Amino acid sequence: MGIIERKEREKEQRREEIISAAEKVFMEKGLPAATMDEIAELAELSKGTLYLYYKSKEDLYVAVTMRGGEILYKLMAEATSPQKPVLERIKGLGDAYFEFFQKHRQYFRMYRYMDNPQVHKQVSEEMLGACKAKDQRIWNLGVNLMQQAIDEGLIQSRVAPVEAIVMLWAISDAMMRQIDGNSDYWKQLNVDLESTLKRSYEFILEGMMTKKGKHKFQPLKTAEEIAS
Amino acid sequence: MGIIERKEREKEQRREEIISAAEKVFMEKGLPAATMDEIAELAELSKGTLYLYYKSKEDLYVAVTMRGGEILYKLMAEATSPQKPVLERIKGLGDAYFEFFQKHRQYFRMYRYMDNPQVHKQVSEEMLGACKAKDQRIWNLGVNLMQQAIDEGLIQSRVAPVEAIVMLWAISDAMMRQIDGNSDYWKQLNVDLESTLKRSYEFILEGMMTKKGKHKFQPLKTAEEIAS
DNA sequence: CCGTAAACTGACCGACAGTCAGTAGATTCA
DNA sequence: TGAATCTACTGACTGTCGGTCAGTTTACGG
The missing domain is CATH 1.10.357.10 (Tetracycline Repressor, domain 2)
Incomplete structure (x- = not known):
């Protein structure tokens, strides 16, 4: 029964893909000027889907920053x-x-x-x-x-x-x-x-x-x- | 010809009144959650008028902070x-x-x-x-x-x-x-x-x-x- | 009292975060 | 295999808000 696990993996991957798209937009425009529509387009997903993975724009923002936190930690x-x-x-x-x-x-x-x-x-x-x-x-x-x-x-x-x-x-x-x-x-x-x-x-x-x-x-x- | 001067004074007073209203709202809600409509209502002016005195929401925000700067300076x-x-x-x-x-x-x-x-x-x-x-x-x-x-x-x-x-x-x-x-x-x-x-x-x-x-x-x- | 200028208004616009009824596609089961 | 179900996804829609501007009111001068 690897299906559930595969789904889980795919879900995690989606989360990461969304973060990658968001990262680009947030870094370029900053939190206030970035739009969820733009992130959605870059991620090749609909806006609604973003909200299935992250509760709010700010939630997504924090998710991105945690990548930075990981880099800092490693350094x-x-x-x-x-x-x-x-x-x-x-x-x-x-x-x-x-x-x-x-x-x-x-x-x-x-x-x-x-x-x-x-x-x-x-x-x-x-x-x-x-x-x-x-x-x-x-x-x-x-x-x-x-x-x-x-x-x-x-x-x-x-x-x-x-x-x-x-x-x-x-x-x-x-x-x-x-x-x-x-x-x-x-x-x-x-x-x-x-x-x-x-x-x-x-x-x-x-x-x-x-x-x-x-x-x-x-x-x-x-x-x-x-x-x- | 004290009229021009009086007008100038009144204008300055308006600016201060607007700042006072804005101060209240910004301090209570913070910049993103504060709305110009609420500030306008508190100042007993229309929203349009705010924009005759300040270029943007952020402009008004900075105007308020300068009151704080003055306090800090005096201290x-x-x-x-x-x-x-x-x-x-x-x-x-x-x-x-x-x-x-x-x-x-x-x-x-x-x-x-x-x-x-x-x-x-x-x-x-x-x-x-x-x-x-x-x-x-x-x-x-x-x-x-x-x-x-x-x-x-x-x-x-x-x-x-x-x-x-x-x-x-x-x-x-x-x-x-x-x-x-x-x-x-x-x-x-x-x-x-x-x-x-x-x-x-x-x-x-x-x-x-x-x-x-x-x-x-x-x-x-x-x-x-x-x-x- | 009228003409003009300045101050003010609020309906309106475009943009955007967030929602949700509906769709497509995968999975399960008979 | 095909029907039933479940899950992921969609995008049109809503409410809100910053900002605008044509039009109105008020104040002043002649």
């Missing part, structure tokens, strides 16, 4: 895989986020546009739950890493791991938004936000380190600086 | 008025932003929702220009203050004043967004983002100080801590 997971010293990996986490920002700008924008109450209200509970779960996994990568750095005595134990990661995330996120949205403005002021971000990240990270941590990290940094 | 201007030591005032700038966030949450949200390309496209050039000007004034408060602190030898001269302020702003802004939008999530993790924000702000500020600055600032801080 970060790779950056934190244990082949380098812990502090390097924390640094790498920030780099991974920045890489996501640079190479998947459209996803970054969608992701950022999403966390808005206006959008949330139109999204199904399941979708919201799946989204939270994906977010959770991403945060956990950072929190675990930070915990490890504390355990190894490289980061001061007085800072909670969650708070430490939140700080690093906050500085990155806010600056990336500025880079993305107001780059003209900052260029005109001769402010290079990208390097400001890099320096801020390291500045905060170093501020949280123990003496032992600084000893371990500093040589690596200066070697890097010499190379450049 | 910050007050915090930076020269009656306290410079470093205290930089600290006060952060507190002012947080006060704005707490006491004028709706404005904060509108302000944050605005810096989105989807909205920008529908807004008139004049409105956008007026908005930029208001933003500029706010940034300048901080930049000037920081410059003064550097001149007084309290902040390291290697950090550019703009960059220093951007850092402090970034950490505040990103965390406030989290507090506003995901407070349940963080509460459940037992993370007090508000105190994290306060500590982060001071942490970054102190990191930028010279030894002289730290000497001047530290005693004030500890005195405060003893009091609490």
